[in-house]
Amino acid sequence: AQSVTQPDIHITVSEGASLELRCNYSYGATPYLFWYVQSPGQGLQLLLKYFSGDTLVQGIKGFEAEFKRSQSSFNLRKPSVHWSDAAEYFCAVGVTGNTPLVFGKGTRLSVIA
Amino acid sequence: DAGITQSPRHKVTETGTPVTLRCHQTENHRYMYWYRQDPGHGLRLIHYSYGVKDTDKGEVSDGYSVSRSKTEDFLLTLESATSSQTSVYFCAISEGGFNQPQHFGDGTRLSIL
Numbered sequence: 001a002q003s004v005t006q007p008d009i010h011i012t013v014s015e016g017a018s019l020e021l022r023c024n025y026s027y028g029a030t031p032y033l034f035w036y037v038q039s040p041g042q043g044l045q046l047l048l049k050y051f052s053g054d055t056l057v058q059g060i061k062g063f064e065a066e067f068k069r070s071q072s073s074f075n076l077r078k079p080s081v082h083w084s085d086a087a088e089y090f091c092a093v094g095v096t097g098n099t100p101l102v103f104g105k106g107t108r109l110s111v112i113a
Numbered sequence: 114d115a116g117i118t119q120s121p122r123h124k125v126t127e128t129g130t131p132v133t134l135r136c137h138q139t140e141n142h143r144y145m146y147w148y149r150q151d152p153g154h155g156l157r158l159i160h161y162s163y164g165v166k167d168t169d170k171g172e173v174s175d176g177y178s179v180s181r182s183k184t185e186d187f188l189l190t191l192e193s194a195t196s197s198q199t200s201v202y203f204c205a206i207s208e209g210g211f212n213q214p215q216h217f218g219d220g221t222r223l224s225i226l
Binding site for chain 1: 117146153154155156158161163171203205211212213214215216217218219220
């Protein structure tokens with residue numbers, strides 16, 4: 001069965017600094033990969049997705065993610081973080097067949113001035 | 114935003130009482146999901162549906178039941194609520210298959226005293 005690991009529970013970055021959130025997955029074939037963001041008191045919002053093709057994927061809010069098959073990773077990046085980016089971020093993996101998406105446990109991002 | 118409405122948004126009830134949470138969608142999506150979110154555990158899948166009257170168990174289904182008599186409605190029932198079921202519950206929908214992006218409601222905060 002597929003699994004997702006987000007190694008960092010909590011990350012703090014300064015406003016304007018770059019950001020990279022890590023996501024590693026376990027699956028034998030190429031998975032479908034997603035990043036979601038959750039602001040306090042709200043549901044999850046899809047940031048970006050990777051199905052196939054170009055391994056660098058652009059998403060909303062200035063985020064991008066890169067699929068690296070050799071590392072089984074799909075890390076989320078942003079060149080310059082804004083205070084409004086403080087939220088929880090979830091990576092998810094989907095596979096072919098009758099299995100729902102599997103979500104990582106999330107990484108909480110704090111942004112300091 | 115996807116047309117997903119969860120009701121109620123907040124509920125406080127007592128141990129042993131039955132509780133039903135409703136998820137209503139206006140997107141005509143085939144797939145619907147119920148998750149619970151707890152600190153340290155991320156999102157955990159309770160039950161999901163792949164069509165009217167077609168449902169299956171997720172990883173934390175004990176103590177929960179679901180029903181889907183119409184495409185637009187997916188009900189989650191706690192037959193006899195326990196304090197361990199205090200959580201935030203999210204409904205999600207997707208179309209085209211299990212490996213497609215899910216879109217989330219805003220959640221129901223349930224407290225069981």
